[in-house]
Amino acid sequence: MKEENKERWVLFLIFLVVLGSRLYFVFQTPYFNDEAYLDYRIITNIAETGKPFFYDSLSYNGRDLLYSPVFHYILAFFNLLLPLNFVLKVIPSIFISLLVFVVYWLSSLLVKEKNLALFASLLSGFIPIIFINTLNNISVYTLVLPLTFYLLYLLLKVKGKKDIWKFITLSFVLALLHPSAFFFLLTVLFFMILMVSEGFEVAKIKKELILFSVFVILFIEFLIYKKAFIVHGIDIVRTNVPTQVLANYFDFSFLDVVLKIGILLIILGLSGIIFGWVRKREEIYLLGSLILSILILSGLKLIRLEVGLMFLGTALVIVSCVSFEILLKYLDKTRLAKRKNLVIFSFVFILIFSLVLPSFIGASKNIDYETPTNYEILVLNWIKENALPDITILAPIEKGHLITALAGKRNVIDSNFLLAPETSERYKDVNTIYTSRSEVKALELIRKHNVDYILIPIETELNTGKGSWLNDEGCFEGVFFGTPKVYKVIC
Amino acid sequence: MKDASRESFLELQKFTKLYASKYFLLVMLVLCLVVLILPNLLRNNPFSIGEESFYHLRIAKDILSDGFLQYDELSFSGRDTFLERGLSYSIASVSFITKISVETSAKILFLLLGLFAVYLLHLIFKLLNLKEGLFALPVLIISPAFIYLFTVINRYAVSFILLLLLVYFFLKKRYYLSGFFLLLMPLFSYAFTSFILISGLFYFLYKKKSKLLLIFLFLILLVWIFTLKGFNLEFISDLGGDLGLSIFGIFIVFVGLGFFWKKKRFISLYLLCLILFIFYLKLYWMIFILNIPFCLLIAYSFTNLLNIKWESELIKELTILLLICGLLLSGFSFVKSLSDAEPTEEIFDTLSLIPRGSVVLSIPKNGYWINYAGMKNVVDEFVWFTDFEERNNDIETLFWTENLNEVVSVLDKYNVDYILLGSVAKHKILAKDEEGILFFLKYSDKFKKLKEGNIELWRYVRE
Numbered sequence: 001m002k003e004e005n006k007e008r009w010v011l012f013l014i015f016l017v018v019l020g021s022r023l024y025f026v027f028q029t030p031y032f033n034d035e036a037y038l039d040y041r042i043i044t045n046i047a048e049t050g051k052p053f054f055y056d057s058l059s060y061n062g063r064d065l066l067y068s069p070v071f072h073y074i075l076a077f078f079n080l081l082l083p084l085n086f087v088l089k090v091i092p093s094i095f096i097s098l099l100v101f102v103v104y105w106l107s108s109l110l111v112k113e114k115n116l117a118l119f120a121s122l123l124s125g126f127i128p129i130i131f132i133n134t135l136n137n138i139s140v141y142t143l144v145l146p147l148t149f150y151l152l153y154l155l156l157k158v159k160g161k162k163d164i165w166k167f168i169t170l171s172f173v174l175a176l177l178h179p180s181a182f183f184f185l186l187t188v189l190f191f192m193i194l195m196v197s198e199g200f201e202v203a204k205i206k207k208e209l210i211l212f213s214v215f216v217i218l219f220i221e222f223l224i225y226k227k228a229f230i231v232h233g234i235d236i237v238r239t240n241v242p243t244q245v246l247a248n249y250f251d252f253s254f255l256d257v258v259l260k261i262g263i264l265l266i267i268l269g270l271s272g273i274i275f276g277w278v279r280k281r282e283e284i285y286l287l288g289s290l291i292l293s294i295l296i297l298s299g300l301k302l303i304r305l306e307v308g309l310m311f312l313g314t315a316l317v318i319v320s321c322v323s324f325e326i327l328l329k330y331l332d333k334t335r336l337a338k339r340k341n342l343v344i345f346s347f348v349f350i351l352i353f354s355l356v357l358p359s360f361i362g363a364s365k366n367i368d369y370e371t372p373t374n375y376e377i378l379v380l381n382w383i384k385e386n387a388l389p390d391i392t393i394l395a396p397i398e399k400g401h402l403i404t405a406l407a408g409k410r411n412v413i414d415s416n417f418l419l420a421p422e423t424s425e426r427y428k429d430v431n432t433i434y435t436s437r438s439e440v441k442a443l444e445l446i447r448k449h450n451v452d453y454i455l456i457p458i459e460t461e462l463n464t465g466k467g468s469w470l471n472d473e474g475c476f477e478g479v480f481f482g483t484p485k486v487y488k489v490i491c
Numbered sequence: 492m493k494d495a496s497r498e499s500f501l502e503l504q505k506f507t508k509l510y511a512s513k514y515f516l517l518v519m520l521v522l523c524l525v526v527l528i529l530p531n532l533l534r535n536n537p538f539s540i541g542e543e544s545f546y547h548l549r550i551a552k553d554i555l556s557d558g559f560l561q562y563d564e565l566s567f568s569g570r571d572t573f574l575e576r577g578l579s580y581s582i583a584s585v586s587f588i589t590k591i592s593v594e595t596s597a598k599i600l601f602l603l604l605g606l607f608a609v610y611l612l613h614l615i616f617k618l619l620n621l622k623e624g625l626f627a628l629p630v631l632i633i634s635p636a637f638i639y640l641f642t643v644i645n646r647y648a649v650s651f652i653l654l655l656l657l658v659y660f661f662l663k664k665r666y667y668l669s670g671f672f673l674l675l676m677p678l679f680s681y682a683f684t685s686f687i688l689i690s691g692l693f694y695f696l697y698k699k700k701s702k703l704l705l706i707f708l709f710l711i712l713l714v715w716i717f718t719l720k721g722f723n724l725e726f727i728s729d730l731g732g733d734l735g736l737s738i739f740g741i742f743i744v745f746v747g748l749g750f751f752w753k754k755k756r757f758i759s760l761y762l763l764c765l766i767l768f769i770f771y772l773k774l775y776w777m778i779f780i781l782n783i784p785f786c787l788l789i790a791y792s793f794t795n796l797l798n799i800k801w802e803s804e805l806i807k808e809l810t811i812l813l814l815i816c817g818l819l820l821s822g823f824s825f826v827k828s829l830s831d832a833e834p835t836e837e838i839f840d841t842l843s844l845i846p847r848g849s850v851v852l853s854i855p856k857n858g859y860w861i862n863y864a865g866m867k868n869v870v871d872e873f874v875w876f877t878d879f880e881e882r883n884n885d886i887e888t889l890f891w892t893e894n895l896n897e898v899v900s901v902l903d904k905y906n907v908d909y910i911l912l913g914s915v916a917k918h919k920i921l922a923k924d925e926e927g928i929l930f931f932l933k934y935s936d937k938f939k940k941l942k943e944g945n946i947e948l949w950r951y952v953r954e
Contacts, residue, residue, distance in 0.1 A: 168805070204801075215739075222817075226820075233725060
């Protein structure tokens with residue numbers, strides 16, 4: 001009992017360490033990542049009116065939006081008690097930090113040694129791809145990731161009615177939250193196929209839960225995204241991404257995977273799967289199915305690399321426990337047994353170092369480069385206050401949500417592609433305007449998209465230079481000359 | 492355990508009673524009526540749905556005014572071949588008898604055909620003693636293929652009814668009557684008839700136990716099928732397929748496979764579905780036939796899910812509820828997309844700006860609508876025409892060429908007076924950076940814009 005309490009305290013301490021680290025970075029800036037500002041607008045709207053919006057008059061000069069507002073409602077609910085900015089920075093950080101508990105529980109099913117499970121839970125808090133990608137950007141994955149793994153845990157340990165109820169409710173919530181519930185669906189389907197092909201009996205209650213979760217996910221996703229499924233068909237997985245972006249969007253290299261997950265974790269995770277597979281463990285089959293589904297989807301370029309790696313990283317951390325356990329047993333049989341503690345300490349140090357350091361460096365870069373600067377905010381506030389209400393601002397795709405959320409003006413393009421009109425054409429036009437040396441061509445496209453202001457962030461200027469046609473004072477009036485530059489179209 | 496099987500038995504007995512009651516058929520007919528009326532009821536324009544419908548409506552009108560037809564002046568700017576005219580004659584007859592418009596007559600005819608199909612299927616299921624018909628009928632009625640078959644005016648609806656009659660009388664061992672319906676079939680669809688004849692041959696060989704010959708012929712048929720052009724890869728209606736299967740249905744059928752894979756009877760049904768599905772990949776109308784065994788498989792899987800002992804009653808009830816909701820969702824979202832389907836009012840408003848008898852150039856998809864409005868087209872989807880390949884290549888050239896002389900020579904060759912560009916055609920050109928005819932329409936004085944918007948109309952000014 002005393003031992004159990006101690007574990008709980010250590011686990012809670014790990015949770016606090018992970019949460020503290022995240023909050024340290026999150027509060028380095030009062031703003032959010034550029035990408036987060038669409039969610040910011042939706043949550044603000046819910047907080048003010050009680051309703052989400054499904055027609056965005058600012059994005060793409062007006063377009064339909066299709067999303068599940070459950071995550072936004074959850075955050076807006078906390079806004080009833082706490083200030084919005086605080087909620088949007090702290091609550092997602094708490095959600096994703098809960099992953100340490102889930103990883104602990106799942107690891108406990110795999111290994112008897114509780115310390116190993118605690119170690120895995122600590123590692124899960126610092127997987128670089130998760131730490132960086134879910135930092136300060138109001139990401140729905142902060143809730144989806146712990147929920148998916150908790151459902152896998154429930155599926156493995158299901159016993160009484162309480163577990164069944166939890167599973168039913170949470171699979172419903174997961175399906176409502178985000179379409180990445182399809183990962184769960186694919187995982188359980190692969191799990192069934194693997195178990196049957198290996199000739200293992202799956203408990204009846206598990207079969208029933210799997211059947212239920214498959215249908216609940218299918219039903220809810222088709223209900224919410226029916227329109228997108230009809231418009232885009234199976235291409236919905238590519239979410240209407242412009243063809244020019246598509247090549248980088250789904251592409252990945254082994255080096256990417258190594259940098260974003262950590263080489264040691266990959267080695268230990270994969271060997272954990274092999275050991276578990278040889279020992280024919282149900283838990284490994286389930287986590288292996290998750291890894292398999294992610295690898296297949298990534299291989300077919302059906303999911304974004306970052307998203308796949310977040311699930312993959314977590315699964316690898318959990319299965320790496322099996323390798324740790326074997327490694328420790330092996331250590332006892334070698335000459336190093338006398339210095340076991342030193343070896344373990346060095347190993348743990350290297351492992352933590354290989355995850356924490358990239359996470360912290362990435363997080364720091366994330367805060368520096370992917371959140372708006374004070375000057376950007378000043379510029380956008382000026383436009384909000386001084387420009388006419390119904391104007392369109394041309395900005396690169398990454399800055400699209402900033403324009404709509406902070407300046408409150410229309411953009412030509414942003415990164416929410418689902419159901420957006422002519423994404424490839426717009427992407428090409430925006431790029432042409434920024435890179436063109438011809439004023440005639442640029443003006444033709446500026447008129448085509450009714451552009452009133454042109455925003456040139458420093459990154460764009462460094463990449464493409466500033467078009468000399470912007471010096472034509474008869475047509476373009478400079479408004480801001482710092483970083484970013486802003487020009488008003490006057491001809 | 493004993494209690495559970497007794498419970499299942501009682502439940503099944505209750506269902507069997509319900510199936511046997513006369514009210515069951517009545518409920519099914521009412522459900523069918525509602526489902527088939529909905530697409531036209533929700534539609535916000537008075538026009539029929541689809542492209543080929545307008546061909547049959549136009550021919551039916553011509554039959555009513557001219558009697559027997561020998562030459563079609565509008566399709567491909569004049570041809571002496573027709574699509575199977577059985578349907579057009581049927582529509583014209585209904586219109587002649589009822590004295591109501593051809594369009595309304597067609598809608599009424601298809602509604603009645605749909606109701607008759609449900610009645611016939613009910614009789615066939617009863618004859619075959621299929622208790623699962625209790626589930627198969629409603630599943631079939633809300634299936635996208637059934638809704639399409641009896642909502643969109645098409646050649647295959649009557650052929651389908653004739654097939655059901657043929658099967659019914661064959662099962663009743665009234666072979667002459669069955670043969671009579673087979674004889675009627677070519678009036679409505681040659682392809683459908685050929686398929687039935689080939690199936691008949693296979694059935695005969697199966698009965699004669701000539702397995703080798705059967706497999707040999709089947710392989711030849713398969714090879715031939717795969718030499719045909721095109722692939723229907725959009726086979727799931729929920730994923731935007733025009734005419735496909737319900738994704739929930741597919742999942743239920745796969746779940747069923749888990750239960751039935753050792754039972755020979757079901758495996759043959761799965762095999763039949765697989766064969767029909769392979770054919771469907773090449774021949775889209777095969778979906779109407781595939782739909783029957785597919786819905787039967789859904790019904791079998793569904794009955795099985797109801798009857799087996801579940802560990803948790805809560806999950807059982809929720810899963811069954813989800814399955815029903817899923818099938819309903821597929822059906823009703825298909826109804827909604829049918830009601831939103833083309834043609835729009837805008838296309839006929841645009842066509843009303845053109846004098847009757849003029850030659851209008853557009854993509855094949857718009858061909859039947861152009862003819863229905865009284866103009867000649869250059870190409871349409873009735874592609875069995877001597878120089879179709881040449882015409883199609885010429886039109887493709889127009890989309891990509893950078894040479895105005897080439898554009899002019901093609902337009903002069905087919906005496907084109909007007910050019911109609913819908914969203915699909917424009918998209919095809921825009922994909923290539925405003926090349927081809929769109930560039931010349933914009934900058935050459937040989938073209939005068941008469942209408943802009945989603946559908947653009949241009950007049951070609953001849954020198």
